[in-house]
Amino acid sequence: MQKLQDVREEAINETKQxxxxxxxxxxxxxxxxxxxxxxxxxxxSFFHQVWINTWLNRVTNDLMLSHKKAFLRSRGIELNGMEKKWVNQLxxxxxxxxxxxxxxAWLKETVKAGQExxxxxxxxxxQQKEDHARIKRSTLQKEIRRDILQWVEDQVRKKELAWYAELRYLMAQKVAGDIGNKKKFILEEDQLREEGAFHSSHYPLLEDFMGEFTGSLNKKSEHWDRDAWEYETYLAPYERFSSYHADQLIMNSMLEALSEDHLERYLEAFGQPLNMERLSRMNHPLFLSIMNTWFNWLGEEKVERLLEIAEEPWDPEVQLISLTADMEEREEREREEREEQERKQREEEAMMESIFGREYSAPGKSNIRYILHLGETNTGKTHTALESMKKARSGMYLAPLRLLxxxxxxxxxxxxxxxxLKTGEEEKVTxxxxxxxxxxxxxxxxxxxDVxxxxxxxMISDQxxxxxxxxxxxxxxAKEVHIIGSTNVEExxxxxxxxxxxxxxxYKREIPLQVEAKEFKLRSAKKGDAxxxxxxxxxxxxASRLQSGGHKVSMIYGSMPPETRKKQMMQFIEGKTKLIVSTDAIGMGLNLPIRRIIFLETEKFDGTRRRRLSSQEVKQIAGRAGRKGLYEVGKVSFSRHVKAMEKLLHQEDRPLNRFAVAPTSSVFERFQRYSNHLGTFFELWDRFQSPEGTEKASLIEEKELYERIEGSDIEARLSLDDLYGFLHLPxxxxxxxxxxxxxxxxxxxxDGEELPEPVIRTRNLEQQExxxxxxGLHLLFLYRLGRQTEAAYWERVREEIADGVHDSLSDEVQSYSRTCRSCGKKLPPEFGFSICDRCHGNRSKRKRRRLS
Known part of the structure; x- marks a missing residue:
């Protein structure tokens, strides 16, 4: 095996080394x-061991598994079904x-025992001696480098102001020349236009003048990989000027002041004399920091003061005294600015405390008796609380929905x-x-x-x-306050x-919930399903697919008028419809004779993204299944992910630990002691840190509306309370x-004119809704303006529109019926294609004929 021989040669060479x-x-x-x-x-013994280690490492790592198996089979070893690790071991x-x-043997052949x-x-x-000498030289180099660096730092502390005084004098002369002799440019339509001479009084500080154009072009450093140019300002040449002269001042001064001992020791340690370049490289971080600091100082110099300095003859002692006085003045100015900033910050903190203060802290003790009704959905909590309210002389029920x-x-x-009855859009007085x-x-x-x-x-945690x-x-x-909620709000x-x-x-459910193991299919829908x-x-x-299958269906969704929703519910309650199709609106307070809750979807779009339902959402909706005296058990079915969704249904809820806070009339009243500008209030609200355990309302919709009328007559002529009230209309x-x-x-x-009448269009369901x-928005304005008589007329109009929505639902559902896009034939509810089988077959025949 050639590969094995190659590996052996590599192992031999490594062993020799x-x-x-x-x-x-x-x-x-x-x-x-x-x-x-x-x-x-x-x-x-080392010769043998080093070979074994090198050989085994090489041959194990460098040969493929197939080569190893071939080698083992050549030695008569059977490997059927053997794992990789056992093949390697064998x-x-x-x-x-x-x-x-x-x-x-190799060593005895290659190395002679005598002179060699x-x-x-x-x-x-x-080589050992050379290594020792190198280590010694390196130690000496570190010592002299450390000594020189320490000496340089001492020199900087002593001479920094004197150096800067000279740099300031040089910069003053340059600035005087530029302001006195060069032209001012302004940028118009991407072109520079000359505008005349500079006026020093226009530039309080040098950094202000640095923003002026020089008239030249400057390559952008951030586009180093290609040619990209911009109009140059004085910032770039002044930075180059400052850097060059600062470097010269420091280096010349340092080299002149270095002792003979430093120079001799450096020469001995490095074998070359210490010059300006090597000293600069050795102290680069320190010198760079000094130069940056000095350039920042120059930017903060007063232009008028620099022009005065440029007129003076150069005298190191005079300029140093002048600099010291100017720096003391600058420090005093900065101190005053700092104190002013701190004062403003304290005033703002005091204002924030005054406006928001303890507005959102828990109330003190009262004589109210609180009764909490906590438990799962459909357990009789609301019924029990309402019974107490009905027995009282007076009572109020507060609902999350107008329908409830x-x-x-x-x-x-x-x-x-x-x-x-009182909601934002209607008032009914009995x-x-x-x-x-x-x-x-x-x-x-x-x-x-009373209650x-x-x-x-x-819902207290809804932002x-x-x-x-x-x-x-x-x-x-009240004498009694009954609070109804899920168990996770108790804490x-x-x-x-x-x-x-x-x-x-x-409260515990008397009717158990039973999750069906099989995934739900629409064709298995039955009477009493939601x-x-x-x-x-x-x-x-x-609903269209179900009606096509012969089912009578009620519908509920969020944008449906409450009156229409109520009629749809009553049809289901009275048995006129056998099924109900709904959004998650069914999960809040609607008591219906539901046999089985079916989740046709297990995800929802929450306004920003599509996400899986939460445990609380699953429980809230599923809890509507089962009705005491009607069904022995409430059934729950899912169209997919049955195990995961069942786990969410039975998962213990995390306790709610935050409640939402929003602006109150008291907050606005205190804010108006400082300002009447609503835009300022929104800025303060954004900066306000709500107390621990609370979450601020975002006020996004109010702010977006406000942007449309900010600075207009609307803002100017309305009080802040009234303006916010109109922004906050639901x-x-x-x-x-x-x-x-x-x-x-x-x-x-x-403008004191009549409110424009709402546009009413009734061509289709969407227009009616x-x-x-x-x-409804028109009614919000009418009730806010105290025009109840006029509102009564528009409530009747709205009821007529709601009736129209109810009547139009069946037509709208029919429009969702699926038909073959080729022949128009009605398709079965769960048919998976856009054309019927017959049209598909005809199309296939035509295609085969063309190919033949």
Missing amino acids: KIDEDIMRYMQERKSCPTFDDYVTDRR FRNEIREIDPFDGE WRDRFDAVKD ALEVYDKLNREGIPCN VGALHSASTVEMFHEKDHY VVIDEAQ DRGYAWYRAITKSR LLFRLLSEEDVTVHH IVCFSRKKVLET FSKKEDRLITQWLQCMHAII LSYKSV
């Missing part, structure tokens, strides 16, 4: 020359003693308990009502009730809406209510049409 190195070490350790025979006798054992190299051996010993000793507030409003009135149902943002601190019920308290829950929980004026609520009278009720996906388009598309700020409507309404308000939002 190691024996030569061993001879050198052996001789270095002895004062007199040992005999050749003594060496051979002492190292006989190969090393077999190859170990194959054709060994005799190092002793003694000559080698002498050469080793000579509307549901409680209808429920109480239906049961003979007069109840008002005669004699002492109860109210509202969205949580409509909570008012000054209202007093307040706050739903979905885990944009969470502060509404914090405010309701901590600012309610946070106890921290907020640490000094209060708190009672906790934990199919969950995460976009309006997917809801309509899925409407879809991602709809361009609604943004335009908002701006038109704002202009109408400040946008029209519904447009009327």
